[in-house]
Amino acid sequence: MLIAEPLQKAIDELSKLPSIGKKTAQRLAIHILKDDKESVESLINSLRDLKEKIKLCNECFNIATEDKCDVCKSNKRDRSIICVVEDPSDVISIEKTNEYNGLYHVLGGVLNPLAGVTVEKLKIKELLERVKNEEVKEIILALNPDAEGDATSLYLTKILKEAHIKVTRIARGLPIGGDLEFADSATIGRAFIGRIEL
Amino acid sequence: MLIAEPLQKAIDELSKLPSIGKKTAQRLAIHILKDDKESVESLINSLRDLKEKIKLCNECFNIATEDKCDVCKSNKRDRSIICVVEDPSDVISIEKTNEYNGLYHVLGGVLNPLAGVTVEKLKIKELLERVKNEEVKEIILALNPDAEGDATSLYLTKILKEAHIKVTRIARGLPIGGDLEFADSATIGRAFIGRIEL
Numbered sequence: 001m002l003i004a005e006p007l008q009k010a011i012d013e014l015s016k017l018p019s020i021g022k023k024t025a026q027r028l029a030i031h032i033l034k035d036d037k038e039s040v041e042s043l044i045n046s047l048r049d050l051k052e053k054i055k056l057c058n059e060c061f062n063i064a065t066e067d068k069c070d071v072c073k074s075n076k077r078d079r080s081i082i083c084v085v086e087d088p089s090d091v092i093s094i095e096k097t098n099e100y101n102g103l104y105h106v107l108g109g110v111l112n113p114l115a116g117v118t119v120e121k122l123k124i125k126e127l128l129e130r131v132k133n134e135e136v137k138e139i140i141l142a143l144n145p146d147a148e149g150d151a152t153s154l155y156l157t158k159i160l161k162e163a164h165i166k167v168t169r170i171a172r173g174l175p176i177g178g179d180l181e182f183a184d185s186a187t188i189g190r191a192f193i194g195r196i197e198l
Numbered sequence: 199m200l201i202a203e204p205l206q207k208a209i210d211e212l213s214k215l216p217s218i219g220k221k222t223a224q225r226l227a228i229h230i231l232k233d234d235k236e237s238v239e240s241l242i243n244s245l246r247d248l249k250e251k252i253k254l255c256n257e258c259f260n261i262a263t264e265d266k267c268d269v270c271k272s273n274k275r276d277r278s279i280i281c282v283v284e285d286p287s288d289v290i291s292i293e294k295t296n297e298y299n300g301l302y303h304v305l306g307g308v309l310n311p312l313a314g315v316t317v318e319k320l321k322i323k324e325l326l327e328r329v330k331n332e333e334v335k336e337i338i339l340a341l342n343p344d345a346e347g348d349a350t351s352l353y354l355t356k357i358l359k360e361a362h363i364k365v366t367r368i369a370r371g372l373p374i375g376g377d378l379e380f381a382d383s384a385t386i387g388r389a390f391i392g393r394i395e396l
Contacts, residue, residue: 003290004263004267006247006251007252009247013240013245014241016241017229017241026287028215028217031215032215032248033248033252033286037249040245040246040249042211043211043214043215043245044242044246046204046211046212047230047238049208050207050208050227050230051235053204054202087228089224089225089228092201092224
């Protein structure tokens with residue numbers, strides 16, 4: 001017996017999502033099949049709204065429901081600092097900390113020439129425009145501490161330095177609650193290099 | 199900053215799905231946001247079709263696109279054996295083995311009085327009807343080997359024995375490719391009890 005066609009189609013579509021394999025997709029599809037009609041309608045509508053109502057802020061490319069995002073619209077934010085991140089989800093993570101009160105700039109990815117992500121595909125030109133036009137005093141790079149993130153940070157540092165702007169990078173070291181015994185040596189090494197005087 | 203409302207709504211809806219937590223829901227929502235419009239439409243349509251085109255077979259309650267499912271419609275299946283399973287996904291798992299050629303009966307759950315799943319909520323009455331009406335010679339119980347599955351198997355064995363029908367249960371023991379050293383003692387114990395003469 002083959003799996004009924006609409007079910008197979010739903011499994012195929014769900015398994016295209018990140019971190020959803022064939023088995024999870026099947027479980028999700030069967031769950032949706034058994035779920036009541038209202039819940040499924042509610043899920044479908046939320047996905048449609050997500051695509052139709054959300055656009056990107058025309059200043060920082062964070063997600064927004066209007067032309068500008070909530071951060072760019074706010075008059076309580078420090079407009080002299082811009083934090084550069086890869087994705088809108090990074091903005092959410094940073095906002096949750098309540099430690100940062102500046103603006104953002106969402107690149108929309110990191111440099112990865114092998115996957116076809118070149119300088120032109122990212123919002124780097126727009127970042128340079130913002131640096132020129134605005135009262136910006138500091139750019140904080142908050143990209144992921146991996147090969148692509150580091151390469152992108154290096155590239156941005158180079159071109160921003162040419163524009164005579166202060167560039168900083170968020171600290172690397174042991175995560176809070178982490179354990180020296182279980183930390184990898186690259187992390188411990190970075191923690192030593194980045195040590196601060198007390 | 200709060201997360202933009204349509205995004206928050208989508209995250210909430212996605213995290214209602216089984217095995218999807220808040221973090222995964224956020225990653226999926228951001229992915230859908232960045233995905234092209236066609237892919238998202240395709241996903242939404244597949245979920246809608248899943249709900250609208252799929253119904254339950256009126257004989258065995260397996261998923262079907264017509265009144266009867268592909269297994270019940272087939273004239274190649276052995277109609278004297280019925281395999282009782284919890285969910286339509288179990289039918290898919292068993293069909294994949296190519297080891298079984300009888301019919302199915304999907305209970306739609308297992309007995310779990312604390313969660314409100316009583317005998318009346320499962321397709322047990324319908325199973326007894328099938329046993330009475332048809333040329334059924336054997337009922338194979340293929341429920342999960344856990345507390346609820348075992349309780350349901352026990353209950354079904356009792357009432358099916360009263361109807362004078364042969365009842366069997368699929369074997370329990372070491373999984374193929376498993377390792378005695380890493381198997382839990384309950385599984386090893388069951389493997390000893392269920393040993394067969396060679």
